[in-house]
Amino acid sequence: MRYLFFCLVAFVSVSVCGCRGGAHSDDGQIPPDHFHVYPIGKVVKADGKTFIVIDKKYQAGLAGLERHSYITVVYWFDKNDTPEKRAILKVHPRGDKGNPLTGVFATHSPVRPNLIAISHCDVISVKGNVIELKGIDAFDGSPVLDIKGDFFRFYRPGEN
Amino acid sequence: MRYLFFCLVAFVSVSVCGCRGGAHSDDGQIPPDHFHVYPIGKVVKADGKTFIVIDKKYQAGLAGLERHSYITVVYWFDKNDTPEKRAILKVHPRGDKGNPLTGVFATHSPVRPNLIAISHCDVISVKGNVIELKGIDAFDGSPVLDIKGDFFRFYRPGEN
Numbered sequence: 001m002r003y004l005f006f007c008l009v010a011f012v013s014v015s016v017c018g019c020r021g022g023a024h025s026d027d028g029q030i031p032p033d034h035f036h037v038y039p040i041g042k043v044v045k046a047d048g049k050t051f052i053v054i055d056k057k058y059q060a061g062l063a064g065l066e067r068h069s070y071i072t073v074v075y076w077f078d079k080n081d082t083p084e085k086r087a088i089l090k091v092h093p094r095g096d097k098g099n100p101l102t103g104v105f106a107t108h109s110p111v112r113p114n115l116i117a118i119s120h121c122d123v124i125s126v127k128g129n130v131i132e133l134k135g136i137d138a139f140d141g142s143p144v145l146d147i148k149g150d151f152f153r154f155y156r157p158g159e160n
Numbered sequence: 161m162r163y164l165f166f167c168l169v170a171f172v173s174v175s176v177c178g179c180r181g182g183a184h185s186d187d188g189q190i191p192p193d194h195f196h197v198y199p200i201g202k203v204v205k206a207d208g209k210t211f212i213v214i215d216k217k218y219q220a221g222l223a224g225l226e227r228h229s230y231i232t233v234v235y236w237f238d239k240n241d242t243p244e245k246r247a248i249l250k251v252h253p254r255g256d257k258g259n260p261l262t263g264v265f266a267t268h269s270p271v272r273p274n275l276i277a278i279s280h281c282d283v284i285s286v287k288g289n290v291i292e293l294k295g296i297d298a299f300d301g302s303p304v305l306d307i308k309g310d311f312f313r314f315y316r317p318g319e320n
Contacts, residue, residue, distance in 0.1 A: 068266060
């Protein structure tokens with residue numbers, strides 16, 4: 001149980017704000033209590049089509065993406081970004097009260113402490129700073145945080 | 161090209177800091193330029209085993225996770241959390257200079273604007289606030305941002 005003791009001590013010490021850093025408690029440093037994520041683009045749904053439009057300042061990061069038929073899209077459940085919603089730890093899955101209350105980490109609920117959403121998507125095209133997708137389970141306007149080009153449509157653990 | 165014009169206008173307006181919110185430019189509001197993510201726990205590797213230890217304050221969010229054999233783990237590449245590394249938009253994949261420079265969004269590189277890492281993992285057990293995994297491609301001590309219980313070992317787009 002050494003790890004358990006080690007980690008409990010580590011967590012008790014997490015109380016002072018630090019916005020950035022790789023400091024670990026085992027370095028004798030106080031770990032940061034939060035990190036910043038910046039939208040790199042957004043989901044755009046228009047004329048029955050689905051796009052991700054990347055901010056021009058990040059466009060160089062798309063080089064080579066045209067070789068991928070599949071991507072992982074990380075976006076932000078921005079409609080739920082309130083302290084109250086981010087404090088919710090149990091939900092009725094799929095919003096159905098017939099489903100028993102379940103921990104958010106056992107679900108893909110859009111209500112969770114960190115509002116990170118993950119979708120595996122089919123790419124139709126990459127043109128300039130615009131990626132056209134077959135579809136995505138995100139609202140129009142959702143802030144996109146990351147794109148990861150995939151070579152496989154199916155994921156196995158450890159392939160990342 | 162209506163969407164393209166719309167989005168370029170939207171991005172030009174992203175200049176004022178807002179740390180939280182679901183404001184979209186099409187609401188006439190300035191979208192936030194960043195969001196906060198908080199570690200919910202950390203990766204612990206000890207005695208040849210791999211664990212995720214969740215902060216006690218988030219433990220209720222694990223209820224029901226014991227029914228899942230597979231989880232998606234979202235963690236933070238904290239060792240790369242410097243402004244300089246987060247500004248890198250092209251890398252040699254797998255750190256091999258023989259591989260041509262490629263946009264970070266076409267890769268799963270640990271260097272990227274938002275240091276979000278995703279691993280699909282096999283669960284061995286869930287006990288209290290400790291999840292034992294078969295393994296994870298993360299360093300000991302990596303801050304964990306989210307856990308999503310999965311019913312499938314393999315992912316298809318749209319299953320999230």
